[in-house]
Amino acid sequence: xxxxxxxxxxxxxxxxxxxxxxxxxxxxxxxxxxxxxxxxxxxxxxxxxxxxxxxxxxxxxxxxxxxxxxxxxxxxxxxxxxxxxxxxxxxxxxxxxxxxxxxxxxxxxxxxxxxxxxxxxxxxxxxxxxxxxxxxxxxxxxxxxxxxxxxxxxxxxxxxxxxxxxxxxxxxxxxxxxxxxxxxxxxxxxxxxxxxxxxxxxxxxxxxxxxxxxxxxxxxxxxxxxxxxxxxxxxxxxxxxxxxxxxxxxxxxxxxxxxxxxxxxxxxxxxxxxxxxxxxxxxxxxxxxxxxxxxxxxxxxxxxxxxxxxxxxxxxxxxxxxxxxxxxxxxxxxxxxxxxxxxxxxxxxxxxxxxxxxxxxxxxxxxxxxxxxxxxxxxxxxxxxxxxxxxxxx
Amino acid sequence: xxxxxxxxxxxxxxxxxxxxxxxxxxxxxxxxxxxxxxxxxxxxxxxxxxxxxxxxxxxxxxxxxxxxxxxxxxxxxxxxxxxxxxxxxxxxxxxxxxxxxxxxxxxxxxxxxxxxxxxxxxxxxxxxxxxxxxxxxxxxxxxxxxxxxxxxxxxxxxxxxxxxxxxxxxxxxxxxxxxxxxxxxxxxxxxxxxxxxxxxxxxxxxxxxxxxxxxxxxxxxxxxxxxxxxxxxxxxxxxxxxxxxxxxxxxxxxxxxxxxxxxxxxxxxxxxxxxxxxxxxx
Numbered sequence: 001x002x003x004x005x006x007x008x009x010x011x012x013x014x015x016x017x018x019x020x021x022x023x024x025x026x027x028x029x030x031x032x033x034x035x036x037x038x039x040x041x042x043x044x045x046x047x048x049x050x051x052x053x054x055x056x057x058x059x060x061x062x063x064x065x066x067x068x069x070x071x072x073x074x075x076x077x078x079x080x081x082x083x084x085x086x087x088x089x090x091x092x093x094x095x096x097x098x099x100x101x102x103x104x105x106x107x108x109x110x111x112x113x114x115x116x117x118x119x120x121x122x123x124x125x126x127x128x129x130x131x132x133x134x135x136x137x138x139x140x141x142x143x144x145x146x147x148x149x150x151x152x153x154x155x156x157x158x159x160x161x162x163x164x165x166x167x168x169x170x171x172x173x174x175x176x177x178x179x180x181x182x183x184x185x186x187x188x189x190x191x192x193x194x195x196x197x198x199x200x201x202x203x204x205x206x207x208x209x210x211x212x213x214x215x216x217x218x219x220x221x222x223x224x225x226x227x228x229x230x231x232x233x234x235x236x237x238x239x240x241x242x243x244x245x246x247x248x249x250x251x252x253x254x255x256x257x258x259x260x261x262x263x264x265x266x267x268x269x270x271x272x273x274x275x276x277x278x279x280x281x282x283x284x285x286x287x288x289x290x291x292x293x294x295x296x297x298x299x300x301x302x303x304x305x306x307x308x309x310x311x312x313x314x315x316x317x318x319x320x321x322x323x324x325x326x327x328x329x330x331x332x333x334x335x336x337x338x339x340x341x342x343x344x345x346x347x348x349x350x351x352x353x354x355x356x357x358x359x360x361x362x363x364x365x366x367x368x369x370x371x372x373x374x375x376x377x378x379x380x381x382x383x384x385x386x387x388x389x390x391x392x393x394x
Numbered sequence: 395x396x397x398x399x400x401x402x403x404x405x406x407x408x409x410x411x412x413x414x415x416x417x418x419x420x421x422x423x424x425x426x427x428x429x430x431x432x433x434x435x436x437x438x439x440x441x442x443x444x445x446x447x448x449x450x451x452x453x454x455x456x457x458x459x460x461x462x463x464x465x466x467x468x469x470x471x472x473x474x475x476x477x478x479x480x481x482x483x484x485x486x487x488x489x490x491x492x493x494x495x496x497x498x499x500x501x502x503x504x505x506x507x508x509x510x511x512x513x514x515x516x517x518x519x520x521x522x523x524x525x526x527x528x529x530x531x532x533x534x535x536x537x538x539x540x541x542x543x544x545x546x547x548x549x550x551x552x553x554x555x556x557x558x559x560x561x562x563x564x565x566x567x568x569x570x571x572x573x574x575x576x577x578x579x580x581x582x583x584x585x586x587x588x589x590x591x592x593x594x595x596x597x598x599x600x601x602x603x604x605x606x607x608x609x610x611x612x613x614x615x616x617x618x619x620x621x622x623x624x625x626x627x628x629x630x631x632x633x634x635x636x637x638x639x640x641x642x643x644x645x646x647x648x649x650x651x652x653x654x655x656x657x658x659x660x661x662x663x664x665x666x667x668x669x670x671x672x673x674x675x676x
Contacts, residue, residue, distance in 0.1 A: 301492055309509050
């Protein structure tokens, strides 16, 4: 039998594509394009004119100038006189810190609350219902004010009593016990970062070799971690748990979260835990009762049914929706400006006020948030493609 | 083998009150309506012998799917006794009940029962996996069963990539994986088109004859019931109206309902010789 392989239709050339785009009304299309360009040019021209009139030089040169303000808290050292660039970087790190921790906590709490909401225990599911409805249906800004005033209403350090012996809630912030390694060549954060990088490299090379399974993936991260910790212990580092304790008028030692950070983190976590709980509930309910029944008929117990049958199928509903919650959380962290937490928005705002470069400040803000969120959604889409289902099951 | 004795299943907020009313000789419909009662199964007694294939037949809502779920306690009976090999299964604790389901009773559903994210092989091997059977062993067993139901070599496919008829075969293979002695089939072929349904019936009859599993098969299709069953149980409004072989139902219908039901049915006369099973239970 003669078999002829026909090529698909040829891809149209660039001229054909332009012609297709111009369509039946080429003059109209071009006129509209020109109009849009004209309006844009008017706006830009106006900005440049105004800036010239008040004597501000357009451009990003101001970033190297020295910023004459202090930042309440920052993961990197900053003091008045450092460059605007460093100030904005500090703000970005603050935003990333609160968003990242917020996403993790909101996910953990959200999944727990969502599953609890499906409980047959009426008291539990009723409480969850109330929690979700109150949190979902009030503005986040209002909730942040609530948490902030709560944080400020906590007792002074001297009057604060320790929760579980080690956690202090005070009007100067929350004090948590911290774990540290002392005496080694590396600190704990550096060691963890090193292990994480090694883990990522290992996992990627496993993936390239086509040998990445859930089990080998866990091993890829666990092995470097164990290796790094063993190396540190061998080189003389001693783990130490540092508990905060009252000394004089203040509490010293341990990990200190400022009232603003604690309030923002709590607000974001509570709000988005409620949203994620709803997503988890919807995802679990999207798996039909037939699946539960069939799994029960196989002799699985409820835990196995959730773990082996329901959750993997619920993930295809949960993942894309959770992604958009993560994006919202990151964007909503900019409400920090209202309670005085120095996040990216609040610092860029201050920068714009002191330098007058508001156009550039806006561009930096938009560009940074776009970059964060596009990277986050690219990451989540990759994950989603892995859990997504192909085909249908009756 | 399977014995149901005066089994009731009622649905509603107050099962005991509903049951009390429904059990009276002339239940007051108004009272039942006020209690928002649904009577699923009303005093059904039935025994299925070892290796017998019994069809539960009736219109939608006649209680046949409810009744079959009482056998492995997917639904908890409101009253009555359910015994398997003489042992009362209503007294089993949760663990023993799961044990019974995973080792002795296989079940096939009409649809939505396969685990969509697993491959065909993993679906069939699932009952063995939760029992802790080693991977190679359970996969061999799964492949053997897939070959049995005519899905040779399709183990690596995703279940979503299979047609409806193929998915039902996977369901059957999964029900057989743990080598149970009882099979419960809840309208397994009802959602398939007629040709495929006929093929699957033929294959199922051959397989069932070979394996000799005690089977309760739910269907609303008279032809299907008459074709495959050793004995047919006809249900209406939760009650068993008549029990007997296809010939008995067709030649001596107990009442008008049965007569209307079997009027247009094809008797399996096309099988020139009655099967060994039919002879054994006729």
